[in-house]
Every structure is written in C-alpha cells, then in structure tokens.
Amino acid sequence: MPSGECRGQGWWHGKFRGCGYRLTLGREAILDILSKAEGHLSAEDIYIKVHPKYPNIGLTTIYRTLDVLSNLGMVYKLDFGDGRARYELAEGPKGAHHHHHLVCTGCNRVVDYTDFIDEEVELLQQTEKGLGKKYNFKINNHVIQFYGLCDKCSGNK
Amino acid sequence: MPSGECRGQGWWHGKFRGCGYRLTLGREAILDILSKAEGHLSAEDIYIKVHPKYPNIGLTTIYRTLDVLSNLGMVYKLDFGDGRARYELAEGPKGAHHHHHLVCTGCNRVVDYTDFIDEEVELLQQTEKGLGKKYNFKINNHVIQFYGLCDKCSGNK
DNA sequence: CTCCTTAATGAAAATGGTTTCCATTATTAA
C-alpha cells in the first residue's frame, strides 16, 4: 500500500487521496459501473459492462481493482453461495446505505433490506462491543444474511 | 432425493431415516469425524482425517457426502473467505448448539460464540418473521459473522 | 513540458477447490 496524494473529479477520488493509489481509467470505469448499476455484480458482470466502452481493460484488472477497493473498504465482497464472489459499493456519493441480505436458495435471488435495521443496529452495536471486549477483537465489519425460499420457489415445491 | 427407510446405530441414522439415503461406511466415517473434531473443517481436512482409517474413501465422496448432509440440514457449509468451504455439524447428539462466528481477517482464526445469543435470538426471530412476511420468503437459516482483527493481529499493526 | 521511477496493466499460463464422467461396487428391498 503506497502513500501520497492524487486528484480527480469523481466523488470517490477523495477516497483514494492519501492512500497513494494512482487514479487510472480502469479504476474509474469500474467505480462508475459499480455506482450506477446497483445490485450484486460478479467480476465478470463488471467486465462485460465495462468492456463496450473500454475494450482494453482486462478481467485481471477488474479483479485487482476490486481487491484494492475491498481493502479500502469502498466495496463489499459478498458470497451468496453461487460459486463466484459478488461486489457492491459500500456507500454512494450521498453516504452510507448499509443493508443486509435475504437470499433465495432456490433461484439465487437476493433482496436487500434495510427494514428492522433500527433494532438490529442497536443489537449489533451492543454485540460488537461485548464480543470485542470479551475476545479482544477489533471488530470492523459484519455479514448478516438470511436464507430461505422466495414466494416463487416455495410455490414450486 | 430417494425415499424409503434405513437402520443403524449412530445418532445420525435417525436423520437419514425417511430420506431414503443409504447408510454407507463413507458417510458414517465422515459424520464420525465431524462429530468428534469440532471446528471448521474443509473437505480436504476431513479427507485427511478419514484417510488413515478408511484409505479407500476418496475426496469426491467427501464432497458428495457433505453436499447431502448440507441439503439435509445436518451440516452447515461456511465461507470464511479463505478460498475453501468449511463445514460444521449443525447439531450434535445432545441437540442443537447454534452459534455465530467471529473471524479474524488477519490470521483467519475463527471464534465460535454463543454469548449475547439471548437478545440475538429474540431479534432474529422477530426479524425473520417480519422479513418473511414482507418479502414473502420462507426463511429457514441465517448467517451472522463479525469480521475484525484478533488481539495478536491488531497488535501486529 | 519532459524525464524518471515504479505502480498498473493485459495476455497467457498456472492454480486449486470443486464437479463431472463413467465404469465398478455395494446397499437395500423384494
């Protein structure tokens, strides 16, 4: 992880500032796709979306950039059990929009939800605090996913 | 998924009953390992533990058996981000011992915790109920994992 | 603006966990 500064015009440029990462066309393209297409994109999904406009950006760069973004905390790397990692922006230009996931094990549909977050947030903070103290962990992230069958898939059975 | 009955002496035989699965040496060996070695074993871990006693059980069978057990709900398939699936028994002979995980992103250490489960359980039930109704999901499982740095790893930084 | 250092990149090859194939074996019901 290098150190230094950089400049640019996108909202994410500030995030790079102070981390010494160079601002390249590829990285901008990938961040652009991620900030527009909301959802849960795989590396290949991103590649396919980026390719028409920037045909010279390879899959390898997608993976490398996602790794950087993930380490910077700008992107969440998710696993929904379909054999490939999926990525989503941790927060948009307007700020955080933290949410959890509801995954259908039948058709792999994923629902973002922010409902019930009030009680959840409270409990999570308590839990993080308690666990951190008890196990001497510096907790900085969590994953909460519910698995089940969506209406269509439970109807099929 | 076949149908029928089966017999045996292990506590898990009952689980197989009514599902039509045949009770084989390999499956017993794998369940045996899982019930003894608590932890989070990869398919290869299990293979290595099973091999000395049953050298003729292949990795393929390990994977297939874990898949069956996972579908039966007898085993949880977990992802801690280290590139391989890990498995743990959903419950032992004495009953359930549901827990959540605390994962160190520095050294990959995983802590099982059951503390704070009381409030968690209550909230989870509420949440599952609410989400299920709102999104028409039949929720039957959840994953909760906290990520952070353990004492050793946060000291290193 | 030009030069220089070195981070970033792309294409191809390698990796490695998991799955598939298929001929053979073993479990179970009859």
Added chain:
DNA sequence: TTAATAATGGAAACCATTTTCATTAAGGAG
C-alpha cells in the same frame, strides 16, 4: 439370492481467481 439402482473412486474437466512477466502509463521532480 437377486435385481435395481444408489454410491463410489480415480481421472479428467471445470472455472473462478491468481500469478507471471514484459509493457504501459500515472504522477512527482525538475
């Protein structure tokens, strides 16, 4: 015991991700 077929193992295939390495280009210095 026998027949039907589920289960198995070894090898090959799969395929998402990583590594290699020669080439390009971002960005600071001057």
